[in-house]
Amino acid sequence: MKNIRSMIWSIFVVLAFCSGSVGAVQLSAVPTADAVASGTVELAYTYGGVHAVGLELGLHPNFSAGVRQVVGGRFYVTAKAVLMEETAQLPGIAVGGEFSSGSQDLYAVLSKQLGAPHLRGHLAWGLGRYSRGMAGVTLMLNPVKVSSVPTASLFMEYDGHNLSGGVTAQFSPELGANLGVALGRGLNFGIHFKLAF
Numbered sequence: 001m002k003n004i005r006s007m008i009w010s011i012f013v014v015l016a017f018c019s020g021s022v023g024a025v026q027l028s029a030v031p032t033a034d035a036v037a038s039g040t041v042e043l044a045y046t047y048g049g050v051h052a053v054g055l056e057l058g059l060h061p062n063f064s065a066g067v068r069q070v071v072g073g074r075f076y077v078t079a080k081a082v083l084m085e086e087t088a089q090l091p092g093i094a095v096g097g098e099f100s101s102g103s104q105d106l107y108a109v110l111s112k113q114l115g116a117p118h119l120r121g122h123l124a125w126g127l128g129r130y131s132r133g134m135a136g137v138t139l140m141l142n143p144v145k146v147s148s149v150p151t152a153s154l155f156m157e158y159d160g161h162n163l164s165g166g167v168t169a170q171f172s173p174e175l176g177a178n179l180g181v182a183l184g185r186g187l188n189f190g191i192h193f194k195l196a197f
Contacts, residue, residue: 029129029159030122030136033092033111035082036064041195046178048188054078057197074100086111098128105129122157132160138168155180164188 036042036058044054050073056066062082069075077099086092091112098105105128114121118140125133136157142149156165166180166188178190 029164030134030157031080031094031096031107031109031124032122033082033084033086033094033109035060035062035080035094036066036194037061039196041197042066042192043195044190044192046188046190048182049185068098074102076100086113088113103128107134129160134159 036056038058038061040058042054042056042058044056046052046054051071052068052073053071054066054068056064056078058064062085063080065077065079067075067077078096079099080094080096082092082094084090084093091110093108093110095106095108097107105126107124107126107130109122109124111120111122113119114137120138122136122138123134124130134157136155138153138155141152141154150169150171152170153168154165155168156163162183162185164180164182164185166178168176168178170176174194176192178188178192180188182188
């Protein structure tokens with residue numbers, strides 16, 4: 001576990017010092033109405049034509065904030081506040097934003113289980129890259145982890161311009177990975193690692 005932590009921190013530190021003029025990249029473009037758990041830091045690396053690294057802190061049960069650096073591109077500050085947690089009857093609601101020297105992208109998002117167990121939908125709309133609206137759905141394939149088999153989910157989303165889809169695997173509570181295909185942009189992938197602080 002210490003080797004994995006060292007490797008992730010090394011990737012983050014090395015890539016965080018690169019800068020230039022490429023736009024933002026995220027594996028999953030549609031946000032959810034969930035925040036990073038309070039007292040947790042999440043490190044992420046994504047590739048979708050360009051490399052990006054991010055760090056997000058769970059500062060409160062309903063608020064998270066972080067930073068993201070696109071290698072050869074912009075530096076972003078991010079924030080998300082959960083206004084209402086999801087219940088059996090009502091969707092979760094959150095607002096958030098991504099701020100850089102060249103853009104301010106603000107959004108509101110609804111997330112809700114869609115009747116069938118383990119099927120969840122997300123709708124987002126706002127300003128900047130969210131101005132055309134976004135929608136996504138996730139389907140958990142195996143909600144219970146058995147021995148060495150990771151839990152896995154399929155996702156499909158529309159980011160206002162393109163359709164994309166793929167699979168997310170959660171190997172442990174700390175370590176997860178994503179692999180997807182975006183129409184017109186090809187393969188993308190990412191890895192994220194959570195630590196308590």
